[in-house]
Amino acid sequence: MTTPSEPLQSETDPAARVFPPSPEFTAQANAxxxxxxxxxxxxxxxxxxxxxxxxxxxxxxxxxDWSEAPVAKWFVGGKLNVAHNCVDRHVEAGNGDRxxxxxxxxxxxxxxxxxxxxxAEVSRAANTFTELGLVxxxxxxxxMPMVPEAIVTMLACARLGLTHSLVFAGFSATALRSxxxxxxxKLVVTTDGQWRRGKAAPLKDTVDEAVxxxxxxxxxxxxxxxxxxVSWTEGRDLWWHETVAHASPEHTAQPFDAEHPLFVLYTSGxxxxxxxxxxxSGGYLTQTSYTHHNVFDHKEGRDVxxxxxxxxxxxxxxxxxxxxLSNGATQVVYEGTPNSPDEHRHWNIxxxxxVTIYYTAPTLVRTFMKWGREIPDAHDLxxxxxxxxxxxxxxxxxxxWYHEVIGGGRCPIVDTWWQTETGAIMIAPxxxxxxxxxxxxxxxxxxxxxxxxDEEANVLGASSGxxxxxxxxxxxxxxxxxxxxxMLRGIWGDMDRFRETYWSRYAEQGWYFAGxxxxxxxxxxxxxxxxxxDVMNVSGHRISTTEVExxxxxxxxxxxxxxxxxxxxxxxxxxxxxxxxxxxxxxxGEAYITELRDHVAKEIGPIAKPRQILVVPELPKTRSGxxxxxxxxxxxxxxxxxxxxxxADAAVMQSISKGLSAPx
Ligand code: 6R9
Numbered sequence: 001m002t003t004p005s006e007p008l009q010s011e012t013d014p015a016a017r018v019f020p021p022s023p024e025f026t027a028q029a030n031a032x033x034x035x036x037x038x039x040x041x042x043x044x045x046x047x048x049x050x051x052x053x054x055x056x057x058x059x060x061x062x063x064x065d066w067s068e069a070p071v072a073k074w075f076v077g078g079k080l081n082v083a084h085n086c087v088d089r090h091v092e093a094g095n096g097d098r099x100x101x102x103x104x105x106x107x108x109x110x111x112x113x114x115x116x117x118x119x120a121e122v123s124r125a126a127n128t129f130t131e132l133g134l135v136x137x138x139x140x141x142x143x144m145p146m147v148p149e150a151i152v153t154m155l156a157c158a159r160l161g162l163t164h165s166l167v168f169a170g171f172s173a174t175a176l177r178s179x180x181x182x183x184x185x186k187l188v189v190t191t192d193g194q195w196r197r198g199k200a201a202p203l204k205d206t207v208d209e210a211v212x213x214x215x216x217x218x219x220x221x222x223x224x225x226x227x228x229x230v231s232w233t234e235g236r237d238l239w240w241h242e243t244v245a246h247a248s249p250e251h252t253a254q255p256f257d258a259e260h261p262l263f264v265l266y267t268s269g270x271x272x273x274x275x276x277x278x279x280x281s282g283g284y285l286t287q288t289s290y291t292h293h294n295v296f297d298h299k300e301g302r303d304v305x306x307x308x309x310x311x312x313x314x315x316x317x318x319x320x321x322x323x324x325l326s327n328g329a330t331q332v333v334y335e336g337t338p339n340s341p342d343e344h345r346h347w348n349i350x351x352x353x354x355v356t357i358y359y360t361a362p363t364l365v366r367t368f369m370k371w372g373r374e375i376p377d378a379h380d381l382x383x384x385x386x387x388x389x390x391x392x393x394x395x396x397x398x399x400x401w402y403h404e405v406i407g408g409g410r411c412p413i414v415d416t417w418w419q420t421e422t423g424a425i426m427i428a429p430x431x432x433x434x435x436x437x438x439x440x441x442x443x444x445x446x447x448x449x450x451x452x453x454d455e456e457a458n459v460l461g462a463s464s465g466x467x468x469x470x471x472x473x474x475x476x477x478x479x480x481x482x483x484x485x486x487m488l489r490g491i492w493g494d495m496d497r498f499r500e501t502y503w504s505r506y507a508e509q510g511w512y513f514a515g516x517x518x519x520x521x522x523x524x525x526x527x528x529x530x531x532x533x534d535v536m537n538v539s540g541h542r543i544s545t546t547e548v549e550x551x552x553x554x555x556x557x558x559x560x561x562x563x564x565x566x567x568x569x570x571x572x573x574x575x576x577x578x579x580x581x582x583x584x585x586x587x588x589g590e591a592y593i594t595e596l597r598d599h600v601a602k603e604i605g606p607i608a609k610p611r612q613i614l615v616v617p618e619l620p621k622t623r624s625g626x627x628x629x630x631x632x633x634x635x636x637x638x639x640x641x642x643x644x645x646x647x648a649d650a651a652v653m654q655s656i657s658k659g660l661s662a663p664x
Contacts, residue, residue: 016437017400017437017438018435018436018437019403019412019413019435019436019437019438020435020436021412021431021432021433021434021435022410025297025385025412025431025432026432026433028432029297029430029431029432029433030293030294030297030298030299030432031294031295031297031430031431031432031433031446032432032433033433035294035430035446035447036446038446039446039447040446043447043449043482044063044064045063046446046447047063047064047074047286047447047485048060048063048075050286050287050289050290050447050485051063051075051078051282051286051485053286053289053290053293053326053327054080054085054282054285054286054289054326055080055084055085055089056075056078056079056080056282057079057080057081057255058077058078058079058255059077059078060075060076060077060078060258060282061076061077061078062075062076062077063075063076064076064483066483069483069510070498070499070502070503070510070512071489071490071495072283072483072487072489073258073259074258074259074280074282074283074286074483074485075258075282075283075286075485076258076259077257077258078257078258078282079255079256079257079258080255080256080258080281080282080285081158081159081253081254081255081256082155082158082159082256082262082281082285082322083122083126083155083156083158083159083253084159084253085285085326086155086158086321086322086325086326087100087115087118087119087122087155087325088119088253090115090328091115091116091119093328095115095301095328096114096115096116096119097114097115097116098114098115098301098328098330099112099113099114099330100113100114100115100117100118100325100329100330100331101113101118101148101151101331101332101333102304102330102331102332102333102353103147103148103332103333103334103335104332104333104334104335104349104352105195105335105336106195106196106197106198106334106335106336106337106340107195107198111148113148115328118152118155119249120249121148121149121152121244121249122152122155122156122159122251123159123247123248123249123250123251124244124245124247124248124249124251125149125152125153125155125156125244125247126156126159126160126251127247127248127251128156128221128243128244128247129156129157129160129162129187130160131243131247132187132218132219132238133218134160134162134186134187135160135161135162136160136161136162136256136260137161137162137163137261138162138163138186138187139162139163139164139165139183139184139185139186139264140153140157140162140163140164140165140185140186140187140188140189141164141165141166141167141176141179141180141183141185141187141188141189142154142164142165142166142167142188142189142190143166143167143169143171143176143188143189143190143203143206143207143210144166144169144189144190144191144203144223144311145169145191145194145195145203145225145335146310146311146333146334146335146336147191147223147225147335148333149189149191149223149240149244150166150189150311151311151320151321151333153189154166154263154311154317154321155321155325157263158262158281159251159253160254161254161256161260163183163261163262163263163264164262164263164264165179165180165183165185165263165264165265165266165276166263166265166311166312166316166317167179167180167266167312168310168312168313168623168624169194169203169310169312170312170623170648171312171623172206172645173206173207173209173210174210174645175274175645176206176207176210177210177211177214178274179266179274179276180210180211180214180216180217181214181216182266182276182492182493183264183276183492184216185216185217186216186217186218186219187217187218187219187220187221188207188210188211188217188219188220188221189220189221189222189223190203190204190207190220190221190222190223191203191204191222191223191224191225191226192204192222192223192224192225192226192227192228192229192230193225193226193227193228194225194226195225195226195335195336195340196336196337197336197337197339197340198340198341200226200227200228201226202228202230203228204220204222204228204230204231205230205231207220208220208231208233217236218236219236219237219238220233220236220237220238221237221238221239221240221243221244222237222238222239222240223240223241224239224240224241256281257281257282258280258281258282258283259280259281259282259489260280260281261278261279261280261281261489262279262280262281262284262285263278263279263317264276264277264278264279264492265277265279265313265314265317265420267314267420267421275491275492275494275497275501276491276492276493276494277314277420277421277488277491277492278488278489278490278491278492279423279486279488279489280489282485283484283485283486283487284322284423284424284485284486285322285326286485286486287423287424287484287485287486288318288319288322288323288326288423288424288486289322289323289326289327290424290447291323291424291425291428291445292318292319292323292324292326292327292329293327294430294445295388295414295416295425295428295429295430295431295445296357296359296386296388296414296431297357297385297386297412297431297432298324298327298329298357300327300328300329301328301330302356303329303330303356303357303385304330304331304332304353304354304355304356304357304383305324305329305330305331305332305355305356305357305359306331306332306334306349306350306353306355306357306358306359307319307320307324307331307359307360307388308334308338308346308358308359308360308361308364309359309360309361309390310624313420313624314419314420314423315359315390315391318423318424318425318486319359320333323424332349332353332355334346334349338364338367338368339371343368343371343375344375344378344379346368347375347376347378347379347381348379350379350381350383350384351379351380351381351383354383355383355384356383356384356385356386357384357385357386357387357388358384358386358387358388358406359387359388359389359390360387360388360389360390361389361390361391361392361625362389362391362392362393362394362395362398363391363392363621363625363626364625365389365394365398365401365402365406366395366398366553366559366560368401368405368406369397369398369401369559369582370559370560370580370582370583372583373401373405376405376406377405381406381407381408382408384406384407384408384411385410385411386411386412386414386431387402387403387406387407387411387412387413387414388413388414388415388416389402389413389414389415389416390415390416390417390418391624391625391626392530392546392625392626393415393439393441393527393528393529393530393546394413394415394438394439395439395546395549395550395553395554396438396439396550396554397550397553397554398553399413399415399438399439400438403438412429412431412432412434412436413429413436413438414428414429414431415428415429415436415439415440415441415442416428416441417441417516417526417528419514420488421487421488421502421512421514422480422484422486422487422488422514423486423487423488424485424486425445426444426445426448426450426480426484427441427442427443427444427445427448427450427526427528428441428442428443428445429441429442429443430445430446437521437525439527439550440521440525440526440527441526441527441528442525442526443524443525443526444526447484448480448482448484449480449481449482449484450478450479450480450481450526451478451479451481451511452475452476452477452478452479452518452519452520452526453476453477453479453506453511454476454477455477457506457508457509457511460475460476460520461519461520461524475517475518475519475529475544476517476518476519477505477513477514477516477517477518477532478514478516478517478518478528479506479509479511479512479513479514480511480512480514481509481510481511481512487512488502501513515531515532516528516529516530516531516532517529517530517531517532517544528546529544529546529547530544530545530546536563536564536565536573536575538565538568538571538573538574538575538607538608543575543604543607543608545562545563545564545565545629546563547604547608548561548563548575548577548600548604548608548610549561549562549563549577550603551599551600551603551604551608552577552579552596552599552600552610552613554599554603555595555596555599556582557581557582557585557587557592557596558579558580558581558582558596559579559580559581559582559583560579560580560619561577561578561579561580562577562578562619562627562629562632563575563576563577563578563610563629564576564578564629564632564633564636565633566611566612566633566636566637567637568611574610574611574612575608575609575610575611575612576610576611576612576613576614576632576633576636577596577600577610577612577613577614578613578614578616578619578632578656579596579613579614579615579616580615580616580617580618580619581615588615593613596610596613597609597610597613612636614635616655616656617655617656618649618652618655618656619632619652619656620632620644620647620652620653620656621647621648621649621652622646622647622648623646623647623648625648628644628646628647630642631644631647631653635656635657641653641657
């Protein structure tokens, strides 16, 4: 998939269209075919060359030590300071006046923070943390909305060798407490409150509740944001504006080992207890920097980059903080929701700052579709030149809409597959090279190796880095068959679980089990099919929930769909679909359901026809926007609905159940 091809136009099936980059884009692109050639010739040498993107206080003696697999050591013996790489060296290079962060507050306030400003702020915070007695190796919990101080805190931790652990500010006190306890955090950094759709919601209160009786927590540092009243524990609580703001803006960064832990980030697994994913310094920064530069075609000093993720998720860590800042980027950081004060907010921001690279999630693209194209159409989005997608497979309809309506038909879309565990992008198009297919993440990046395998560890179809001449369309499990620099180094406090979760399935082969289904198409392009527990088996046919969802969304009346496999006595699993209609739709009843079922049969084949289709007002989603199919499966299998504590909006399940009992 590395050569642009003639556009293959198909009126009916958007996934069958191919979008090669324009010659103009290719001519100016950061990444050319030489990257793959270099990686194929010498993978470790390739990564050593990428690591030269960074400033090293001391060089490494060995690129990769895999002798203690599955715990990798990258750039063995090398020493660097991550914050120095993200801040100081840009100032030293004479770019101190460049804006690092165009921060846009939800109520409409804004701040432009230059690299010099950032250096002073990070140094102040580092001096304060040191005064509080924190030393390299200590953990700091960060429970903050999207304010600049959150990024400053992360970088101050990196500067001192403190390990940060961000907890998304939408999580409950209980969730925060379990993470603070697990990581044994000494400091919790938070704000008084956070803006949410024009209202100030308290945040410090939640921290008070969470850390009550937590022996490990010595201090709570509070940034004033909403002027919300807070209760105060003398001796423990400190205001940012009374401490950090008065600290010295001078601080010299010390180098740390390449394998020094940079952060722990909790992510949910198949069991109840979240896993603290450990990332270290040199390899992580190398791969986030490399991917941000090449996948987004980022041009230092020229682009205005915007990743809409929250810093509480891995996308915010790698593609708001470490990747972009290591590359000296100028970026937009927006505090609020996309419909505050109205649905024009993102497009207003793009116009205001001249955003050139926009990276978001499919769920948001589908929300924009639901709101209608007249909203983005009312804006000048001509500054945009690269669009990105992450978090779940993007269905071809959403891809096409994103391409046409937001990208004006001219912007490459990079559909980036990766995970909290992988630390950085693994599978994605390179925008100047890859001819993209809507809905496919296309190919492993140069330097990355993956395979699609079956239960018995047979390698299916074309393997990564190969020519893509796969032949058959085969489906299986995605594995990563070679270590990569930004790979997780373990699960905090539970290395057995680390081995069990990711490395036991293909222990003999030494492959990392990603937990995602995938297939190659006949051209060797990789299609991610969702988590393997979301891949259904109907009468012996493997059918992806994503494929059925895409088919439903391609019906003009459907805005969003979620599909689950419900156990079925005859077919193993039966497909049950939940659909949200587009605004203004009034169709209902048996005839409408039949029309949708037939539509799916037409798009994929009769075997993919849902057994049942339920029209619902909303879908249950986690705070990071992932559909909680487990809950839908409970409804589909007539069970009592399970644990809803990680839902963004707990009332959704009630409104779904209510809607279902009402006549169609
Ligand atoms: C970065 C992030 C990881 C899971 C992953 C997969 C899904 C992410 C995707 C994608 C298809 C993409 N996923 N990006 N599936 N295409 N471009 O989202 O990390 O929150 O840990 O989720 O998300 O299922 O396994 P994380």
